[in-house]
Amino acid sequence: MTIDRRVSRRAFNTLLAGASVGLSSAPFGVVRAEAKKLKVGVLLPRSGTQALIGQSCFKGAELAPSVIKQLLGVDVEILSADTESNVDVARNRAERLIQDGAHVLVGAFDSGHTSAVAQVAEQRGIPHIINIAGAPQITEQGYKFVFRNFPPAPELVKNGLSLLNDIFTAAHTTPKSAVFMHVNDTFGQSMAKGVLGNLPALKLPFTITETISYDPAAKELSLEVAKAKAARPELLLVVCRLNDAIVLRREMVKQRFAPMGIVSPGSPGLYEEQFSRALGKHAEYAICNTAWYNPKSQATQLVSAALKKSEPQTELAFHGTNVGYTLDAILVAADAFKRAGSAEPKLLVEAIRKTNIASNVRMSLGGAIAFNAKGQVEGNRSAVIQNLRGKPMVTLPADIAGATVVFPSPEYKKS
Amino acid sequence: MPAPDFVLNVVLSGILTGMVYGLMALGLSVIFGVMRVVNFAHGELTTLAMYATAVACEAFHADPFVTLVPVTLGFFGLGYLLQRLVINRFISRPEHTQLLLLVAIAIVLANVLLLVFGPDARSVQTDYQLDSIELGPLLVDSTRVYAAGTALVATLLLFAFFRGTMMGTAIRACADNQRGARVIGLHIEHLFAVTFGLGTACVAVAGSMLVLLFEVTPASGPAYTLLGFVIVVVGGLGSMTGALLGGVLIGVSESVAGMLVTPSAKSMISFALLILVLTFRPSGLLGARR
Numbered sequence: 001m002t003i004d005r006r007v008s009r010r011a012f013n014t015l016l017a018g019a020s021v022g023l024s025s026a027p028f029g030v031v032r033a034e035a036k037k038l039k040v041g042v043l044l045p046r047s048g049t050q051a052l053i054g055q056s057c058f059k060g061a062e063l064a065p066s067v068i069k070q071l072l073g074v075d076v077e078i079l080s081a082d083t084e085s086n087v088d089v090a091r092n093r094a095e096r097l098i099q100d101g102a103h104v105l106v107g108a109f110d111s112g113h114t115s116a117v118a119q120v121a122e123q124r125g126i127p128h129i130i131n132i133a134g135a136p137q138i139t140e141q142g143y144k145f146v147f148r149n150f151p152p153a154p155e156l157v158k159n160g161l162s163l164l165n166d167i168f169t170a171a172h173t174t175p176k177s178a179v180f181m182h183v184n185d186t187f188g189q190s191m192a193k194g195v196l197g198n199l200p201a202l203k204l205p206f207t208i209t210e211t212i213s214y215d216p217a218a219k220e221l222s223l224e225v226a227k228a229k230a231a232r233p234e235l236l237l238v239v240c241r242l243n244d245a246i247v248l249r250r251e252m253v254k255q256r257f258a259p260m261g262i263v264s265p266g267s268p269g270l271y272e273e274q275f276s277r278a279l280g281k282h283a284e285y286a287i288c289n290t291a292w293y294n295p296k297s298q299a300t301q302l303v304s305a306a307l308k309k310s311e312p313q314t315e316l317a318f319h320g321t322n323v324g325y326t327l328d329a330i331l332v333a334a335d336a337f338k339r340a341g342s343a344e345p346k347l348l349v350e351a352i353r354k355t356n357i358a359s360n361v362r363m364s365l366g367g368a369i370a371f372n373a374k375g376q377v378e379g380n381r382s383a384v385i386q387n388l389r390g391k392p393m394v395t396l397p398a399d400i401a402g403a404t405v406v407f408p409s410p411e412y413k414k415s
Numbered sequence: 416m417p418a419p420d421f422v423l424n425v426v427l428s429g430i431l432t433g434m435v436y437g438l439m440a441l442g443l444s445v446i447f448g449v450m451r452v453v454n455f456a457h458g459e460l461t462t463l464a465m466y467a468t469a470v471a472c473e474a475f476h477a478d479p480f481v482t483l484v485p486v487t488l489g490f491f492g493l494g495y496l497l498q499r500l501v502i503n504r505f506i507s508r509p510e511h512t513q514l515l516l517l518v519a520i521a522i523v524l525a526n527v528l529l530l531v532f533g534p535d536a537r538s539v540q541t542d543y544q545l546d547s548i549e550l551g552p553l554l555v556d557s558t559r560v561y562a563a564g565t566a567l568v569a570t571l572l573l574f575a576f577f578r579g580t581m582m583g584t585a586i587r588a589c590a591d592n593q594r595g596a597r598v599i600g601l602h603i604e605h606l607f608a609v610t611f612g613l614g615t616a617c618v619a620v621a622g623s624m625l626v627l628l629f630e631v632t633p634a635s636g637p638a639y640t641l642l643g644f645v646i647v648v649v650g651g652l653g654s655m656t657g658a659l660l661g662g663v664l665i666g667v668s669e670s671v672a673g674m675l676v677t678p679s680a681k682s683m684i685s686f687a688l689l690i691l692v693l694t695f696r697p698s699g700l701l702g703a704r705r
Contacts, residue, residue, distance in 0.1 A: 213679050254546070256554060
C-alpha cells in the first residue's frame with residue numbers, strides 16, 4: 001500500500017530506463033552465456049517420399065557431437081527438424097529452429113527444400129551450411145550466409161560422366177546407345193541439364209537415343225520403362241531418388257528390360273540400403289558415380305567406431321555419402337565456432353569463409369574444405385560405387401577401390 | 416513411329432489399370448446415381464482401404480486377395496453406418512452442407528491415418544509382384560492382370576445385384592422416384608445405407624487392388640478423389656457402365672499420351688479429356704441427357 005507513495009516519478013522513470021537497457025541487452029548476454037556450446041539446427045526430410053535418405057543423413061547429425069568433440073574439442077547441440085519432404089514445411093521449420101535458438105542451420109538434402117531454407121537463413125542473417133543439394137543456383141544468387149560443401153549438379157555430373165569412360169576401359173566393354181531417365185524436380189532438372197550439356201565435350205562413346213523425365217513422387221513408372229525399353233538402349237543412365245529408383249528397378253524386372261548396366265552419374269537412390277533391401281538380388285550391379293566418403297580420413301575412422309558402438313547392425317557403406325556430407329557440414333560450423341570464439345552470426349560467417357579443413361580430416365571425399373567467394377567448396381571428388389554382394393562397393397578410382405567393377409551386368413540381354 | 420508390340424503393351428497396361436480405376440469410380444457413381452450425394456471423401460476412403468489391406472496383410476501374413484473379403488465386408492459395414500448415422504441427416508439439406516460434411520470427413524480420415532501410420536509410404540509385398548505373363552509379343556504385368564480381373568468380377572457382381580435381386584431393383588426404384596418408392600412402402604433410409612455401403616465396398620475392393628500396384632500415404636486421398644471425379648464426369652455421373660468406360664478411357668488415354676508426348680505429361684491428357692467432355696457432352700459419355 002505504501003510502495004506507490006514511496007516511488008517517485010523520477011525514480012520510476014530511472015527504474016524503467018534501467019529495466020529497458022537490461023532487457024534489451026539480455027539476448028546478447030544469453031548469446032555470450034551460451035557461446036560455450038554451438039546449437040546446430042539440422043533440417044532433413046525424415047518423413048515423406050525422401051524419408052529414408054533423410055534418416056540416413058540424420059545418422060551423421062546424431063554422430064556429429066561425439067565425433068566433433070574428439071576432433072575439435074567443441075561442444076555441439078543438435079536441434080533437429082523434419083521437413084516432411086515438403087518445401088513449405090522446410091521453410092517453416094527453418095524459421096522455427098531460428099526461434100528456438102539455432103546458431104547455424106544445416107541441411108536440407110533436397111535442392112528445393114534447401115533453396116527455401118537458404119532464403120530464410122539469408123533473411124534472418126543466420127549461417128546455413130548445406131549438407132547435400134545439387135542445384136547450382138543456390139550458391140549463384142549472391143547469398144552472404146549460405147555455404148555448400150557438396151558439388152553442384154554440373155560438377156557432380158561432370159565428375160560422374162568422366163568416370164564412365166574409366167568403367168568402360170576397366171571392363172573392356174563400350175555401350176553404343178543409352179536412354180537417359182531423370183526425375184523432374186529441381187535437382188533432377190539441374191542434373192539433366194548437366195548431363196546433356198556435358199556429353200558432347202566429354203566425348204563419351206554412346207549416344208542418348210531417348211530422354212525421359214518423370215515425377216519423383218510417381219506411383220508407377222510402367223510407361224516410362226516401356227518407353228525406355230522400346231528404344232533398345234545398351235545403357236540406362238538415370239538421375240533418381242530412392243523411392244522412384246526402387247519403382248523403376250521393379251518395373252525393369254517386370255518388363256524384362258536388362259541393358260548392360262544401370263548407371264547414375266551422381267544421384268542418390270541406387271546405393272542406398274533400402275534399395276538393396278527392397279530389391280534383393282535385383283539391386284546387384286547397379287552403378288552410381290557419385291560424391292562419396294573417404295574411408296581413410298580421421299572423421300571416417302571416428303564415425304565408423306561410433307556407429308559400430310551405437311548401431312552395430314548398420315553398415316556405414318550404405319550411409320557413407322549421407323552421413324559424410326552431413327557430418328562435414330556440422331564440422332564446418334563447429335570449426336568456425338571454435339575459431340570465432342562466438343556464436344554471433346556475423347562472426348560465425350566470417351570464420352566459415354576462412355574455413356580450411358584438410359582432406360584427411362573431413363569425412364567426404366575431396367580436397368580441403370575451403371569456400372570460394374560464392375560460398376561453394378570446389379574439388380569434391382566422385383567414385384564409382386557398385387552394388388556387389390548386397391552392399392555398395394567402391395570399384396573406381398583405384399586408390400580407394402575395394403572391388404573390381406562388373407560391367408556389363410551378368411543379366412544383360414542383347415536385344 | 417512406335418513399334419506395334421510397344422503400342423499394344425502400353426494400351427493393354429492402360430486398359431488394366433483403367434479397370435481398377437473404373438471400379439473405384441464406380442462406388443462414387445453408384446452413390447451419386449441413387450442418393451444424389453457427391454462423396455468428397457471418396458479418395459480418403461480409398462486410401463483407408465489401401466491401409467486396411469496393408470495392415471491386414473502384414474498382421475496375418477496373408478495375400479491381398481485373401482484379405483480382400485474381410486476388408487470389403489468391413490467397408491460395407493463402415494459405409495452403411497456412415498450413411499445411416501451421419502450422412503442421412505444431410506440428404507435433404509442444401510448441397511453445400513453435404514459438401515462441407517464430406518470434406519470434413521475426408522480431412523478427419525486423412526489426419527487419423529497420418530496420426531496412426533505417420534507420413535511414410537506403405538505398400539504390400541507379394542511373391543508375384545515382379546512376375547509378368549508373356550503372350551506372344553506382349554509382356555503383361557501379372558499383378559495388374561489379377562487386379563483388373565478382380566475389378567471386373569466385382570463390377571459384374573454389382574451389376575448382377577442391381578439387375579437381378581429384389582433389393583437391387585428396390586434401390587433402382589429409389590433412384591428413379593424417391594417419393595414413389597416411399598409410397599409403395601420401401602424403407603428408403605435402409606436402402607440408401609445399403610447403397611452407400613455398396614459404394615464403399617467397391618472402394619474397398621479397388622483399394623485392395625491399388626495397394627498392389629502403388630504405394631499409399633495419408634496424403635494420397637485427394638488425388639484419388641480427383642481421379643474418381645474425372646472418370647465419372649467423363650463416363651457420365653450416375654452411370655455404372657459410364658464409370659467403367661471412363662476408367663478404361665482415362666487409363667488408356669494417359670498411357671497413349673505418355674507414349675506419344677511425354678510420360679510426365681500424362682495426367683494433363685485426362686484433364687484435357689475432361690474439358691472436352693464438359694464442353695461438348697456435359698452429361699458425360701454415357702450419362703442421361705437432360
